[in-house]
Amino acid sequence: MTFDTAASPDTGPASYSIRQFQAGDAAALANVFKSAVHGIASQFYSPEQIAAWCPEAPPEEAFRQKMSDGRAVWVAADAADIPVAFIDLEADGHIDMLFCDPIAAGQGVAAALYRRLEAAAQRQGIGLLYVEASEAARGFFERMGFALDKRRDFERRGVKIHNYRMVKILE
Numbered sequence: 001m002t003f004d005t006a007a008s009p010d011t012g013p014a015s016y017s018i019r020q021f022q023a024g025d026a027a028a029l030a031n032v033f034k035s036a037v038h039g040i041a042s043q044f045y046s047p048e049q050i051a052a053w054c055p056e057a058p059p060e061e062a063f064r065q066k067m068s069d070g071r072a073v074w075v076a077a078d079a080a081d082i083p084v085a086f087i088d089l090e091a092d093g094h095i096d097m098l099f100c101d102p103i104a105a106g107q108g109v110a111a112a113l114y115r116r117l118e119a120a121a122q123r124q125g126i127g128l129l130y131v132e133a134s135e136a137a138r139g140f141f142e143r144m145g146f147a148l149d150k151r152r153d154f155e156r157r158g159v160k161i162h163n164y165r166m167v168k169i170l171e
């Protein structure tokens with residue numbers, strides 16, 4: 001699926017396509033993860049929290065294994081097929097990861113990925129989607145129809161951090 005994002009007066013229209021994850025995407029997705037945390041989530045968390053969340057891009061092989069463990073993964077790629085964002089869905093309805101490179105943010109890319117995921121979940125008969133949304137993603141999931149379940153306070157690499165468990169019942 002290819003979609004044109006809304007035209008922006010600053011950057012002009014951009015075109016991204018959505019496809020399934022391929023093993024060769026692992027390094028690019030690990031970099032998208034790091035760029036999203038350091039370039040977007042950093043507006044919502046302290047430098048200490050960001051460093052604890054993502055001290056560096058995850059190793060390619062570890063990321064490949066994670067993305068290939070049976071979960072479904074969709075990737076948004078630019079015209080040169082370079083990944084700019086991704087989302088995953090585990091068999092029980094859990095969304096573990098949603099990350100968009102700052103270069104592609106604010107153009108509807110994550111929404112397009114989410115729509116693809118929700119359609120697949122509907123086809124699989126999944127009745128409930130849930131996510132531990134970061135402070136940077138809470139508004140996005142609200143926009144997608146998720147309801148707040150509870151705030152989660154925990155430690156990552158010894159640093160206090162929080163996110164939100166959010167749920168969406170599918171019809």
Ligand SMILES: CC(C)(COP(=O)(O)OP(=O)(O)OC[C@H]1O[C@@H](n2cnc3c(N)ncnc32)[C@H](O)[C@@H]1OP(=O)(O)O)[C@@H](O)C(=O)NCCC(=O)NCCS
Nearest residue numbers: 036040099100105106107108109110111134136137139140
């Ligand atoms: C969350 C994230 C994936 C959204 O990506 P994006 O491509 O910029 O999102 P979209 O452009 O598709 O946004 C879709 C809608 O959600 C809204 N939205 C996105 N982020 C939002 C936020 N933080 N607060 C409120 N609304 C938000 C947009 O305004 C848009 O609304 P519209 O339909 O009225 O125009 C991106 O900000 C990101 O990677 N964040 C950092 C990483 C992170 O925290 N990931 C989540 C881990 S659970």
